[in-house]
Amino acid sequence: MGSQVHGTQEFNKNKRAETKFSEEAMAAVKEIISHYPDSKIKSALLPVLHIAQAEFGGWLSPETMDYVAEVLKIKPIEVFEVASFYTMYNLKPVGKCVLEVCQTSSCWLNGAEDIIKHIEKKLNIKVGETTKDGMFTLKTAECLGSCGTAPMLQCGASYHENLTYDKVDKLLEKYKADNKLRSYTDLDYNNTL
Amino acid sequence: MAKKLLIHNDKVPGIATLEVYRAHGGYASVEKALKTMTPDQVTDEVKKSGLRGRGGAGFPTGLKWSFLAKPEGVARYLVCNADESEPGTFKDRYLMEVVPHALIEGMITSSYALGAKVSYIYIRGEYFYVARIVENAIKEAYAAGLLGKNILGTDFSHDCYIHVGGGAYICGEETALLESLEGKRGNPRIKPPFPAVAGLWGCPTVVNNVETIAAVCPIVNMGGDEYAKIGIGKSTGTKLISASGHINKPGTYEIELGIPVEEFIYSEEYCGGIRNGKKMKAVVAGGSSVPILPTELILKTAKGEPRLMTYESLADGGFQTGTMLGSGGFIVMDEDTSIVKNLFTFTRFYHHESCGQCSPCREGTGWMEKILKKFLNGTANESDVELLWDIQSKIEGKTICPLGEAAAWPVAAAIRHFKQEFLDIAKSKKFVDVSHYNRLNKITA
Numbered sequence: 001m002g003s004q005v006h007g008t009q010e011f012n013k014n015k016r017a018e019t020k021f022s023e024e025a026m027a028a029v030k031e032i033i034s035h036y037p038d039s040k041i042k043s044a045l046l047p048v049l050h051i052a053q054a055e056f057g058g059w060l061s062p063e064t065m066d067y068v069a070e071v072l073k074i075k076p077i078e079v080f081e082v083a084s085f086y087t088m089y090n091l092k093p094v095g096k097c098v099l100e101v102c103q104t105s106s107c108w109l110n111g112a113e114d115i116i117k118h119i120e121k122k123l124n125i126k127v128g129e130t131t132k133d134g135m136f137t138l139k140t141a142e143c144l145g146s147c148g149t150a151p152m153l154q155c156g157a158s159y160h161e162n163l164t165y166d167k168v169d170k171l172l173e174k175y176k177a178d179n180k181l182r183s184y185t186d187l188d189y190n191n192t193l
Numbered sequence: 194m195a196k197k198l199l200i201h202n203d204k205v206p207g208i209a210t211l212e213v214y215r216a217h218g219g220y221a222s223v224e225k226a227l228k229t230m231t232p233d234q235v236t237d238e239v240k241k242s243g244l245r246g247r248g249g250a251g252f253p254t255g256l257k258w259s260f261l262a263k264p265e266g267v268a269r270y271l272v273c274n275a276d277e278s279e280p281g282t283f284k285d286r287y288l289m290e291v292v293p294h295a296l297i298e299g300m301i302t303s304s305y306a307l308g309a310k311v312s313y314i315y316i317r318g319e320y321f322y323v324a325r326i327v328e329n330a331i332k333e334a335y336a337a338g339l340l341g342k343n344i345l346g347t348d349f350s351h352d353c354y355i356h357v358g359g360g361a362y363i364c365g366e367e368t369a370l371l372e373s374l375e376g377k378r379g380n381p382r383i384k385p386p387f388p389a390v391a392g393l394w395g396c397p398t399v400v401n402n403v404e405t406i407a408a409v410c411p412i413v414n415m416g417g418d419e420y421a422k423i424g425i426g427k428s429t430g431t432k433l434i435s436a437s438g439h440i441n442k443p444g445t446y447e448i449e450l451g452i453p454v455e456e457f458i459y460s461e462e463y464c465g466g467i468r469n470g471k472k473m474k475a476v477v478a479g480g481s482s483v484p485i486l487p488t489e490l491i492l493k494t495a496k497g498e499p500r501l502m503t504y505e506s507l508a509d510g511g512f513q514t515g516t517m518l519g520s521g522g523f524i525v526m527d528e529d530t531s532i533v534k535n536l537f538t539f540t541r542f543y544h545h546e547s548c549g550q551c552s553p554c555r556e557g558t559g560w561m562e563k564i565l566k567k568f569l570n571g572t573a574n575e576s577d578v579e580l581l582w583d584i585q586s587k588i589e590g591k592t593i594c595p596l597g598e599a600a601a602w603p604v605a606a607a608i609r610h611f612k613q614e615f616l617d618i619a620k621s622k623k624f625v626d627v628s629h630y631n632r633l634n635k636i637t638a
Contacts, residue, residue, distance in 0.1 A: 035354040037394070040375070042376035045376035046357065074376075085548075087360035105524055141319075142541075147282070148435060149443070163636060164636045165637055189321070
C-alpha cells in the first residue's frame with residue numbers, strides 16, 4: 001500500500017523557491033483581470049487560482065493562496081474560502097498526474113467501479129492516495145459530463161473516455177514515461193491517448 | 194430525417210472554424226438582427242418562438258428577457274450558463290466542442306436584443322479543453338469584426354469573455370453562478386431580487402443555458418412563428434438530448450420536440466435500442482434530478498397514451514406517474530440494473546454537491562447517502578425505506594435553491610416505483626449486483 005506524500009520537494013519540480021508567477025503566467029493573469037470592470041477584479045479569482053495551481057506544483061499552499069490574494073488585492077481569507085469550496089483546487093500536495101475517475105450513474109452503469117479497482121491494484125494505492133514516487137494521485141469525481149462515453153477519467157485538461165482495462169494500462173504507462181505535471185490549464189490536452 | 198437547427202452541420206469537417214461555419218450560413222442571425230431589426234423586434238421573435246429554457250427549468254426565454262430591468266446608465270449583462278453538471282447531461286459540451294461559433298453567434302444576437310455591452314460564458318472548470326475551443330472561436334470572431342467595437346459596421350459594440358469555474362454542480366443554479374462569477378463561493382442567493390433586476394455585481398442580468406442561446410440564431414433567421422411550428426403545443430423547436438446508459442448508441446441527438454419516447458429509444462436514428470439484447474427496466478429522462486420511471490410508464494402515460502418527448506407529455510400524470518424533460522439527460526437502464534445502487538450514486542452526488550447553506554439539504558443528503566449505503570452492505574431494515582421517504586419529504590421545498598428538490602425527487606421516485614427492490618434487500622440482508630458481469634464485459638473488451 002502506498003503512502004500519502006507529504007513533502008513537496010520529492011516530486012515538485014515546478015515549485016519555485018519564490019512564490020511568484022512566471023512572466024508568461026503573469027501575462028495570462030493580467031489578461032483575465034482585464035475581462036472585468038476595474039473595481040471587480042475579485043471576479044478573476046477562480047481562473048487565476050487555476051493558473052496558480054498549475055504554476056506552483058499542482059496544489060494551492062497557504063503561501064500560494066496569500067500570493068494570489070496579494071495579486072488580486074483581496075484578503076487571504078477570501079481566497080481560502082473559495083479554494084476550499086470548489087473541488088478542482090487541491091489544498092494538499094498531489095502527484096504529477098491526478099487521475100479523477102467519474103463514478104456517477106452513467107459511469108457506474110458502465111463499469112467505473114471496476115476501473116477504479118483496477119487502477120488501485122495497478123498503482124498499489126487507494127482512492128485519495130498518491131504513489132510513493134509522487135507520479136499519480138487517484139481520486140473519484142462526480143459527473144464530468146462524459147455520460148455517453150462512459151466510463152471515463154480526467155487527468156489535467158484531458159478527458160479519457162470509453163475506458164477499458166487495456167486503455168487504462170496504456171495511459172498509465174504513457175503518463176509515467178512523460179513524467180510531466182498535468183494541469184487543467186494545459187494547452188496540449190489530448191483526449192485520444 | 195428530422196429537422197435539425199443546432200448541430201445540423203456537426204459532421205462538416207472544420208465546422209469549428211469561423212471560415213467553414215460562415216460558409217455554411219453561420220452568423221446570418223447577427224447580420225439580420227443588427228442590420229435590419231431593433232432589439233425589441235429580436236425579443237419579440239424569441240417570444241413568438243415559444244423557446245423555453247434548455248437548461249432544465251423550461252421557463253419561456255422571451256418572457257425571461259422581458260423581465261430585464263433597463264434603468265438608464267446601468268450596465269446590463271448576458272451570462273451564458275455553461276456549467277453543465279447535471280448527471281446524464283453532456284449536450285452543451287458537444288455543442289461547444291463541435292460548433293462553438295453557434296454559441297458565440299447566439300451570444301452576440303441575444304446581447305443585441307438585451308442591450309448588453311458585455312457578456313460572460315461561465316463554463317465548468319472541468320471543461321477546460323472545451324473552454325479553449327470556445328476561446329479560439331471568440332478570438333476568430335474578434336478578428337472578423339463580429340465582436341468588439343461597431344460589429345459589422347453597426348453602432349452595436351460587444352465584448353464576450355469566458356469565465357472558467359472551479360468545479361461545483363451548484364454553480365449551474367443561476368444565482369450561485371453569479372456569486373461564483375464574482376469570485377465567491379457558489380452559494381445561491383435568496384430570491385427576490387431576481388437576476389433580471391439585480392444580478393451580476395448588482396446589475397440587471399439574464400442567465401441562459403448554452404443551448405437556449407444557440408437556439409436564438411435559427412429563431413432570428415427563420416422567424417419566431419416558423420420556429421413555433423416545429424414541435425407540439427408549448428414544446429416548440431428542437432432539443433438536444435444526451436443519451437447514455439445501456440443503449441446501443443449513446444451520444445448527443447437533436448430531436449424535434451414531440452417524437453415518441455419509444456422511437457427515441459429504439460430507432461436506429463437515435464439510441465438504437467438496448468445493448469446486449471437486454472430488456473429495458475427504467476429511464477431517467479431529464480437528468481439525475483427528475484423522477485425515474487419504469488419501462489411501462491416511460492413508454493406510455495398512465496392513461497395509456499404514447500409518451501412523447503415534450504415538456505407536457507413527460508410531465509403527464511405529475512410525479513405519481515410522470516417525470517420531466519429537464520435538461521434532456523436521458524439515462525437508460527437495462528433489466529439487470531439495481532435501482533437502489535443507481536440511486537446511491539445520485540444521492541452520493543447530491544451530498545457531495547450540496548453547498549451547505551441550508552440544513553435540510555446539507556444534512557438530509559448525507560443521511561440519505563448513509564441509509565442507502567446500508568442497503569448496499571446488507572444492513573438496512575425495512576423501516577429504513579420509510580425513513581428515506583421521510584427525509585426526502587422534509588428536504589423538498591425547504592431550501593433556498595432547487596438542489597434540495599433535485600436531491601429529494603430521485604429518492605422519492607425510486608421508492609414510489611421500485612419499493613419492492615428496497616424491501617427485498619432489507620428482508621434478505623443481502624445486496625447482489627447482477628449487472629456487474631455486463632459492465633465487466635464492456636471494459637475488458
